[in-house]
Amino acid sequence: MKKMTESGSPFLFFFSFFCLLIHCLPVYSAKSPPPRFPSSLISPEDKISLSARQNQLYRTKYFTQVLDHFNYYPKSYESFQQRYLINDTFWGGAKSNAPIFVYTGNEGNIEWFAQNTGFLYETAPQFKALVIFIEHRFYGKSIPFGGKKDVAYSNSTTLGYLSSTQALADYASLIIDLKNNLTATDSPVVVFGGSYGGMLAAWFRLKYPHVTIGALASSSPILNFENITSPYSFNDIVTKDFRSESENCYKVIKGSWQQIEDTANQRGGLELLRKSFKICKNYISANDLEGWLRTAYIYTAMTDYPTPSNFLNPLPAYPVKQMCKAIDDPTTGNDTFAKLYGTATVYYNYSGTATCFDLNDNSDPHDLGGWQWQACTEMIMPASANNEESIFPPSEWQYKNRVSYCERAYGIEPRPHWITTEFGGHDIKRVLRRYGSNIIFFNGLRDPWSGGGVLNNISESIVAIVAKKGAHHVDLRFKTSEDPEWLEDVRKQEIKIIAKWISEYYHDLAHDQLS
């Protein structure tokens, strides 16, 4: 079987957080829910205040943001409208210096993150916190160049302003301005983020300690750069997830890639595959099918939540277990394709409304497309699949393939060393054990991204919370009545730490005001 590489395979291309690009998001995902609290999940007391605000999670606002924070030529003075979502239902107000909880938006429509990050809303009442979700530049409605995505995304000259450092400076500028407008300059700000948003939250605390007192960085693989952590970790964890459910499940999937290719190479094989997987269109290739399945496995592993969810797609509780149930189902006997089809429907058709599937659907309901640019500039996170154990076909990360893709796509080269130059990562324990404070790194070990996360405490107040059974930023999701105890414990730990940050801040503030 041929090795898959970035250049050789249309899928497997960019390991992004929520977007494998070619299969950026699969078809038939339910539409995003309206921006409302899941009413079953909130206390009666909260319900009252929420109903007074038409049950809304947030109001939408815009901030006039500078295009380029770091340079001063005339073009860099251009501005754009940056969207942010605000909920002041629970806020204790500026006079009491009540806290501000800020979600540092990541690579997508901010409403989508707000709807999937209940932790801020559910924790706000006890802290009387103002809740803000800030959209990342170049995503959602926060598009420079007149808000016109076709202009902003047209080429590298306009896309050039899409970078993590600009995004962090956006957050600093917006938060400072907002606090001034609210005359809330002494309100402590706590930042939160998941995934790339978690990286931004951690980096924001490291770069802007004067703007935030602490960061909860959930599932943020800040060590997934250069050679800091193993390039195999991502695929190894996906492998482990499936294997933990059943050895047979792992073996069937691992063996299936060869079977798909063998079948595709036989006369009539592609048609057989097309029918086996209910592919809508006539066209099918082994590569496309493999990518489609791989996407399902990866995202299911990432979102292997203990309760039913609808983040990327509607999914049952413990969806990896459900996939393996489909494979281990004795009624499908030795029919590998029927078994695989069973796994695919867990991810692509849990709602049961699909009658056929489109392998090459490029719809992007959560507006994740800008990640391709980020993956061509600074987000160079090596990911390989080892030869022996991997559930996926072996693959080796080749930087040169990324380069040639990016040169073709945008006419630019990545800067693979920039993230570690700007934000560090190497020897993080040595660097931060006597430096900085107030960061929580949460990781769930079933999350493939956890391999690049901070899994050990660095100092007394830069701490790791690790949940063996957790998936991708599960801690930040809305509570449900079925949440397992370990998840409740994680949130309790996080809240306790955040409470300590805020209480220390008030102590220091009172001390300063006396002196």
Add this chain to the structure above:
Amino acid sequence: MKKMTESGSPFLFFFSFFCLLIHCLPVYSAKSPPPRFPSSLISPEDKISLSARQNQLYRTKYFTQVLDHFNYYPKSYESFQQRYLINDTFWGGAKSNAPIFVYTGNEGNIEWFAQNTGFLYETAPQFKALVIFIEHRFYGKSIPFGGKKDVAYSNSTTLGYLSSTQALADYASLIIDLKNNLTATDSPVVVFGGSYGGMLAAWFRLKYPHVTIGALASSSPILNFENITSPYSFNDIVTKDFRSESENCYKVIKGSWQQIEDTANQRGGLELLRKSFKICKNYISANDLEGWLRTAYIYTAMTDYPTPSNFLNPLPAYPVKQMCKAIDDPTTGNDTFAKLYGTATVYYNYSGTATCFDLNDNSDPHDLGGWQWQACTEMIMPASANNEESIFPPSEWQYKNRVSYCERAYGIEPRPHWITTEFGGHDIKRVLRRYGSNIIFFNGLRDPWSGGGVLNNISESIVAIVAKKGAHHVDLRFKTSEDPEWLEDVRKQEIKIIAKWISEYYHDLAHDQLS
């Protein structure tokens, strides 16, 4: 007497560190000394190793630096040659992880700073440190756009890349690359800087703790932005300096501005002034003369060193005292202009070679001219003179005057809030008391810039060293046999603290290597 404002007066314009722009640097300053150790100041042991290297302070090298670290459009990929000076005479080498001392260059030719920053060279032997001075982009020989200053300085489109954040990213990139090339990745880096270079050193520790283990920020007025400290502090300290020598000295200077203007307004008055101050050219104005004198007072206050020096100009020890001696000199009786001329010669003609003076000399031997751009973009440091006590005529800082100047000069507006947005400054004690580590803020209280400095300890390892009798980064200067005890003490304290940083680092390194 009319109030002087930024727009109203050709001098007083930009309070920069070493450059009042219109009188950027006065005439007849001695040429920069050659880049050699002052041989009387080094130990016999050091002399040997130095003579082996032709007694040189440094070798000159260049690094290919990225033009724009934060954006990714094609132009931003351009590079330029950044100069750095290196001295490995004392270095213990990569194998023993011997330290690297880096001077974060400020707004001028880096050779000038290297020649006036003996502290690194003199401290290097005991730490077996490699010594590096990095030149700030757009100064000296580190000119983007092909090294052509006429192109780089031609307009805001090219000057736009001159900013503090770009400079810090330059330092990070260069240091990381240099360490890789020397296979010295585990060598601890300590950064040093004076004045704006001290601001950069402190900010570098705050923004790049993964690149440096600590910073000695000497005379760095990082609190001189917005309304963090009083806009009057600079002029108040100049006033206090002269007043501390003699009340008469202060009174004569304070009264002289009116006298100069009155004289200038009389028939033949300008000619009288021209002759009194030995002005070379026919043209003279009260404004120009006042600016010329003011420059002398300010720079003399800044460089009121306890030993003879030649930083901005050749000066005697305690030059403020010498100026006041000239004023209090009974032989000049009531002749104010003769007294003022006496002060001017202390600053402008200590070497005794000048026969007349040019008030409008714009020569810039230390290549400080780029500061004007920085003062029009991010370096907005308000400076006023109060009405009652100031030795200078009253003046009020008016931001709008800066704006209109910068619009005329470059067609751009300053961003007065950027520095505090990016680097903080407000409530610095509250922000950093539980965050960060390993910064020494040195200030000499006779230095007018000390009013914007950090004068109190922030935490156990972010500390202030304050020398009541100290001037602008006096601690960083080459030792002399006449140094007063307080200065020796300051340096001893600094060395002790730096030794602690390095020792802690080695402790942590050994711990990591064992684990």
